Amino acid sequence: MTENAEHAESVEHTEPAELAEGAERTELAESVERTEPAELAASSERTEAAEPAEPAASAERPGVGRRRFLALLVAAPTLTVAVQLDPQAAPAAPLPELPDLGDVLNLAALPTSHLLTLKVAEDGTVDFWLPREEVGQGLTTAVAMLVAEELDTPLEKVRVHLDKARPELVFNQLTGSSNSIRSLYDPVRTAAAAARQRLAWAAALQWGTDPERVTTRDGRAHLADGRSASYGELARAASSDRAAEQPVALKPRAAHRLIGRPTSRIDARALVTGKQQYTLDLDIPGAKPAMVRRPPTLRGTVRRVRNAAAVEALPGVLAVATIPTGVAVVAETFGQALAGKEALDVEWGPGPVDELDDETLRAKLRGAVAHGFPPLLGRHLDAEFDFAPVSHAPLETNCAVADVRDARATVWAPAQSPIAARKAVADAIGLPDALVELHVVQAGGSFGRRLFHDAAIEAAQVSKAVRRPVRLMWSRIDDMRHGRMRPPTHHKLRATYAAGAPLSFRHRMASVAMDVRHGFGDALTAGLTGLPLLGEATAQVMFALSLRSPYDLGATRQTLTELPVALPTGSWRSVYSGTGRAAEEMFVDELAERLGQDPVAFRRARLKTAAQRAVLDKAAGGWGRELPEGWAQGVGFHEEYKSRTACVVDLDATDPKAPRVMRAVIAVDAGRAVNPRGIEAQMLGGLTDAIATTLRAGLHLDKGLPLEGSYSQFHYARQRNSPYEVQVHVLDGGPEAEPGGIGELGVPAPVAAIANAYARATGRRPRSFPIDARIDFEPFPR
Amino acid sequence: MPDQTFTVNGETVTVDAPDDLPLLWVLRDLLGIRGPKYGCGIDVCKACTSHLDGEAFNPCATPVAAVAGRSVTTIEGLADGDRLHPVQEAWLEQDVAQCGFCQPGQIMAAVALLKRTSEPTDAEIDEIANVCRCGTYVRIREAIKAAAARM
Numbered sequence A: 001m002t003e004n005a006e007h008a009e010s011v012e013h014t015e016p017a018e019l020a021e022g023a024e025r026t027e028l029a030e031s032v033e034r035t036e037p038a039e040l041a042a043s044s045e046r047t048e049a050a051e052p053a054e055p056a057a058s059a060e061r062p063g064v065g066r067r068r069f070l071a072l073l074v075a076a077p078t079l080t081v082a083v084q085l086d087p088q089a090a091p092a093a094p095l096p097e098l099p100d101l102g103d104v105l106n107l108a109a110l111p112t113s114h115l116l117t118l119k120v121a122e123d124g125t126v127d128f129w130l131p132r133e134e135v136g137q138g139l140t141t142a143v144a145m146l147v148a149e150e151l152d153t154p155l156e157k158v159r160v161h162l163d164k165a166r167p168e169l170v171f172n173q174l175t176g177s178s179n180s181i182r183s184l185y186d187p188v189r190t191a192a193a194a195a196r197q198r199l200a201w202a203a204a205l206q207w208g209t210d211p212e213r214v215t216t217r218d219g220r221a222h223l224a225d226g227r228s229a230s231y232g233e234l235a236r237a238a239s240s241d242r243a244a245e246q247p248v249a250l251k252p253r254a255a256h257r258l259i260g261r262p263t264s265r266i267d268a269r270a271l272v273t274g275k276q277q278y279t280l281d282l283d284i285p286g287a288k289p290a291m292v293r294r295p296p297t298l299r300g301t302v303r304r305v306r307n308a309a310a311v312e313a314l315p316g317v318l319a320v321a322t323i324p325t326g327v328a329v330v331a332e333t334f335g336q337a338l339a340g341k342e343a344l345d346v347e348w349g350p351g352p353v354d355e356l357d358d359e360t361l362r363a364k365l366r367g368a369v370a371h372g373f374p375p376l377l378g379r380h381l382d383a384e385f386d387f388a389p390v391s392h393a394p395l396e397t398n399c400a401v402a403d404v405r406d407a408r409a410t411v412w413a414p415a416q417s418p419i420a421a422r423k424a425v426a427d428a429i430g431l432p433d434a435l436v437e438l439h440v441v442q443a444g445g446s447f448g449r450r451l452f453h454d455a456a457i458e459a460a461q462v463s464k465a466v467r468r469p470v471r472l473m474w475s476r477i478d479d480m481r482h483g484r485m486r487p488p489t490h491h492k493l494r495a496t497y498a499a500g501a502p503l504s505f506r507h508r509m510a511s512v513a514m515d516v517r518h519g520f521g522d523a524l525t526a527g528l529t530g531l532p533l534l535g536e537a538t539a540q541v542m543f544a545l546s547l548r549s550p551y552d553l554g555a556t557r558q559t560l561t562e563l564p565v566a567l568p569t570g571s572w573r574s575v576y577s578g579t580g581r582a583a584e585e586m587f588v589d590e591l592a593e594r595l596g597q598d599p600v601a602f603r604r605a606r607l608k609t610a611a612q613r614a615v616l617d618k619a620a621g622g623w624g625r626e627l628p629e630g631w632a633q634g635v636g637f638h639e640e641y642k643s644r645t646a647c648v649v650d651l652d653a654t655d656p657k658a659p660r661v662m663r664a665v666i667a668v669d670a671g672r673a674v675n676p677r678g679i680e681a682q683m684l685g686g687l688t689d690a691i692a693t694t695l696r697a698g699l700h701l702d703k704g705l706p707l708e709g710s711y712s713q714f715h716y717a718r719q720r721n722s723p724y725e726v727q728v729h730v731l732d733g734g735p736e737a738e739p740g741g742i743g744e745l746g747v748p749a750p751v752a753a754i755a756n757a758y759a760r761a762t763g764r765r766p767r768s769f770p771i772d773a774r775i776d777f778e779p780f781p782r
Numbered sequence B: 001m002p003d004q005t006f007t008v009n010g011e012t013v014t015v016d017a018p019d020d021l022p023l024l025w026v027l028r029d030l031l032g033i034r035g036p037k038y039g040c041g042i043d044v045c046k047a048c049t050s051h052l053d054g055e056a057f058n059p060c061a062t063p064v065a066a067v068a069g070r071s072v073t074t075i076e077g078l079a080d081g082d083r084l085h086p087v088q089e090a091w092l093e094q095d096v097a098q099c100g101f102c103q104p105g106q107i108m109a110a111v112a113l114l115k116r117t118s119e120p121t122d123a124e125i126d127e128i129a130n131v132c133r134c135g136t137y138v139r140i141r142e143a144i145k146a147a148a149a150r151m
């Protein structure tokens, strides 16, 4: 990132002061003006004509598909505000003409949006309870920015807590589909704006003046005569002894000082000092380490433990307990639990896919779309692509802490779907839901994995069996072999063309069925009421909502065929697009070549909107530059979740067996960019995922189990695979833009860019991913 | 069980643990020092990276008996009270961490590298094998260079 995005560079100059001295409101405003990212400036040019001075009325803009939220004062000793959907203003909220997955989930979440709570304490600290999970995507930081912005208080004053499972939130506690900021942008700002107005009111009351004369800045209320009071001092006076509506006016965009400003993570210091507490770092009194010995094949069963007593006698081992998924060993330390688990002698029953291997699976997937396209005489291009399954492999392995007593259970886990998790735990240990409390803990990565709560269920089962609290952890080997995986896919694509122009485009995707239960399915069904998709299988709905071609390629049709194979699958960052859209982007390159056109020019001519072209142009600024022998550039584009991105990579394939991405330029328009620095981080993550899954990282299935058992075998990218130079350009989506999704956006474009660069460098189009799928290791014993 | 005596973050500790118990679990489960993370247990992911007598090592693959009488530093022992180590400062400036789970190990690896060479080359930085599943490598590289410049 030596030549990083302009905004990142400008951050370097202005940020230390901010970090060191706390966000001084006035200074922030100044530095924003000084350092306004060149791109923001440039792109507002693009839309300037459409930007009138924002009228005051636009502070509350109910129109343009925006829904209104009501703020309520909550009876409490210090100022406490809750937000709900305005029942008057809640129309049969029309979905946009082409809804995406996030739109539908947001709609499902709407009726319960009133349960966001914000509290101002007497020391001026602002506590906000977030019904979402932080997995490293920087959500708590973005939310704290929204709060600090509307409340006119320094970012450091805002504390964001991850809410425990709250069943009354129904569909409003699911972290997925890149929809968190999209769904929270308005209600969070409403809560903070209401609190600010109430504080101003309390100050006015104290000073015997009009609330309109009170200004707020830096966590204080001010009057022109010099009087001022801190929010802490006002928090009690601003509180209410009964529930009451609080009118709200949101800041107009032009007044934003923090939103849109590259901002570092609020938890960064905890993260670099080792103080951040993940699930297994929590000090739960008496909770002992537990690990589970798992069957030699996926979803195999336990028949009998032959040596339980001998294992229980090992040093440090406290108990052995059989649970449905394996045999647990509880010990004084994880080292001893691990040794105990390895010493177990278990008779295993078969699982549902014991015979399954890569070749059989591949043949099935190909077979599923074998008769996809009829023979054709006219001019056409056909291509096929395969993607291997990949492990989510978050660095923190699957884990949970559970304390199950006779009449209640408490569980701590990294959970993206905590309501479903709580219910699953209750069912598994035979308690009514109401007696289970599930705390959401910040996760050490997810990529989709924490939508599943298997570790929480296991921890509860073990705790119940051994009658003591346990800290349950999966070994890395188990995490990779028995965890979830992105399902393997096969893609068949066809374009017809005449006179140098495409006439039609078809994509038939075959995938092992993706497990999308655990909260997703129900939320989708709820959000879909009244849509023609209602009644379709969840996966079909998700596919229809997520896989879209941004190009005009003539009559376009994309279909998904799912194979019911009992593999433990799950959505993996970017769901269907990481494979599906990536395959399409490779195909577009091939089509351009067939038609004798440059890949960037061809895309540009076929993209549908000016915003799409702006992103492509920005990323392709250095397209065609001189490169050493054996190197080549590749391009990819992707649009989803109301955001769009393009990526150009320079690939060194001098040794075709060891290609390396040396440089990447990424442009991204995520609508209203709440935190450009966080968006950049997400794009860097997507790029690294792309490098890994395109070039070297994939699972091999053999006799019903992945061979890969650690990072020495599943080749996720390391520093030596990472480019020396990356530029991320965060474009602004224009004055009317709302935030788009960002967490999953960044994978498909660089996957395609890398594959396309590889094809141009070597003259060979890769058809199967990862390109290098060699097995260069001796698998661990099962 | 034998007593094991060594120094952690400047303090001498004695724990009752079998000789072959990996140090990672002595730190995390017996001493409550939970900055070093488990990511693989077999010296592959490097999430547990800490220092032994000033050099990077991996406590998941080091039996506790091997550190008897020696000095262990974990991420918790890197800062000088409230004053962060320049590498930690550089990490803040570049806003490196995403989920953060690998970062204690990344930082300890970077500190060890900068001890060996004050101006690491790209090739030397490439040799840091710590996995970052969130893909923060680009910012890690920048942070190491920034820290080198600052030190």
Ligand code: FES
Pocket: B037, B038, B039, B040, B041, B042, B043, B044, B045, B046, B047, B048, B049, B058, B059, B060, B061
């Ligand atoms: S846990 Fe020590 S190297 Fe992975």
Ligand code: FES
Pocket: A136, A395, A444, A445, B097, B098, B099, B100, B101, B102, B103, B131, B132, B133, B134, B135, B136
């Ligand atoms: S920051 Fe998540 S693994 Fe590195």
